[in-house]
Amino acid sequence: MAQPLFGPGKPLSSPLYMASVYDVGDADTCDAVLGNETPGFAYARDAHPNATHLAGHLATLEGAAWAHITSSGMAALSAVMLSLVRPGQQVLLSNRLYGKSTVLVRQELKRFGVESAVIDACDLDQVANALAAGPRLFLVETLSNPMLRLVDVDKIGKMCRAQRCKLFVDNTFATPILLKPLAHGADLVMESLTKMIGGHSDVTLGLVAGHDPDLAMTLGKVITTWGFTADPFPCWLTERSLYTLDLRMRTATANAAEVADFLAKQQGIVQVVYPGRPDHPDHGLACTLLPQGAGNMLAFEVPGDRAAVNRFLQAGPIPLCPSLGHATTTFSHPASSSHRADSPAGRAAQGITEGLLRLSVGIEPVDTILDQLSRHLQAI
Numbered sequence: 001m002a003q004p005l006f007g008p009g010k011p012l013s014s015p016l017y018m019a020s021v022y023d024v025g026d027a028d029t030c031d032a033v034l035g036n037e038t039p040g041f042a043y044a045r046d047a048h049p050n051a052t053h054l055a056g057h058l059a060t061l062e063g064a065a066w067a068h069i070t071s072s073g074m075a076a077l078s079a080v081m082l083s084l085v086r087p088g089q090q091v092l093l094s095n096r097l098y099g100k101s102t103v104l105v106r107q108e109l110k111r112f113g114v115e116s117a118v119i120d121a122c123d124l125d126q127v128a129n130a131l132a133a134g135p136r137l138f139l140v141e142t143l144s145n146p147m148l149r150l151v152d153v154d155k156i157g158k159m160c161r162a163q164r165c166k167l168f169v170d171n172t173f174a175t176p177i178l179l180k181p182l183a184h185g186a187d188l189v190m191e192s193l194t195k196m197i198g199g200h201s202d203v204t205l206g207l208v209a210g211h212d213p214d215l216a217m218t219l220g221k222v223i224t225t226w227g228f229t230a231d232p233f234p235c236w237l238t239e240r241s242l243y244t245l246d247l248r249m250r251t252a253t254a255n256a257a258e259v260a261d262f263l264a265k266q267q268g269i270v271q272v273v274y275p276g277r278p279d280h281p282d283h284g285l286a287c288t289l290l291p292q293g294a295g296n297m298l299a300f301e302v303p304g305d306r307a308a309v310n311r312f313l314q315a316g317p318i319p320l321c322p323s324l325g326h327a328t329t330t331f332s333h334p335a336s337s338s339h340r341a342d343s344p345a346g347r348a349a350q351g352i353t354e355g356l357l358r359l360s361v362g363i364e365p366v367d368t369i370l371d372q373l374s375r376h377l378q379a380i
């Protein structure tokens with residue numbers, strides 16, 4: 001006789017359900033499961049236990065009524081756009097978005113007749129003017145890359161509500177540990193789980209979460225129909241990462257604050273960009289919006305050209321990786337990676353010089369990070 005799957009001896013950690021299809025028993029049950037009338041699983045592109053478990057944990061963490069897991073952060077962004085926007089409608093974009101988010105709306109959605117406008121989300125007069133044109137959706141990032149500008153989610157949330165525009169927040173750099181945008185007036189939040197939430201550079205995955213049950217249904221249909229579903233294994237790995245997310249974010253944030261102050265004291269560093277420091281333009285907003293700390297990301301500028309940056313990178317052990325959120329500290333170089341498609345003038349306007357480096361601060365003992373950075377600094 002087959003043993004019951006669970007009962008006494010139920011595993012404490014979630015099993016990995018590496019299955020694309022399920023035995024549904026009979027035609028009535030099949031009908032009911034596929035029609036969402038009975039809980040259960042039939043086909044993994046529609047739903048599977050590892051995504052459902054992970055979504056449940058993350059919905060709680062975001063303070064959301066529901067959450068959907070997608071195969072990447074970009075899949076989450078695409079799913080929201082395809083769920084909410086029709087040809088002829090306008091999407092409003094912050095001018096400091098992840099590069100591919102802007103490409104998604106300005107190039108891909110444009111092929112389907114979707115209009116867009118780009119504004120400075122830190123300038124509330126510009127926001128008010130742009131909202132008067134009646135956009136369907138406004139996409140902002142809580143903390144921007146790489147200059148770590150903050151948006152006033154509460155104020156923009158109120159302004160969007162008054163104009164019946166949906167506020168969609170990419171919260172990847174803050175994570176729900178530091179900020180829960182839905183509690184500050186956002187209608188929808190997305191996270192690239194590939195970054196701090198996954199936390200070990202071994203998954204590509206996304207999340208979208210919100211309150212509105214109708215939107216949950218629409219998004220669910222878009223995700224399963226367009227095929228944005230995530231595989232079980234990365235969902236399982238990411239559920240495992242959630243046990244340490246709070247610890248990792250707190251430690252990395254505390255480390256970043258120390259590293260920023262350390263760098264600011266070094267001879268030869270041109271500038272340090274960290275919203276936790278009083279010399280950052282959004283320091284005041286950071287104190288109110290991010291009371292637990294300004295996150296694990298910072299940027300700083302070394303003097304000189306590309307050759308000087310290469311010498312700096314080669315002088316020590318911290319690796320150059322065009323991503324963020326690993327458990328250990330990594331560099332990225334915006335001019336040659338995230339912002340390489342921008343014109344030199346466009347980069348200059350954002351303060352992105354050849355010497356600007358971004359640091360994704362990890363959870364090592366802070367002295368280890370400072371020692372490693374000191375070795376790089378000898379190249380200056």
Ligand SMILES: *Cc1c(COP(=O)(O)O)cnc(C)c1O
Pocket residue numbers: 072073074075098101141170172173192193194195204205206
């Ligand atoms: C990485 C990233 C994305 C895209 O996520 P993927 O998981 O790489 O598809 C979107 N927004 C921000 C802010 C990111 O850093």
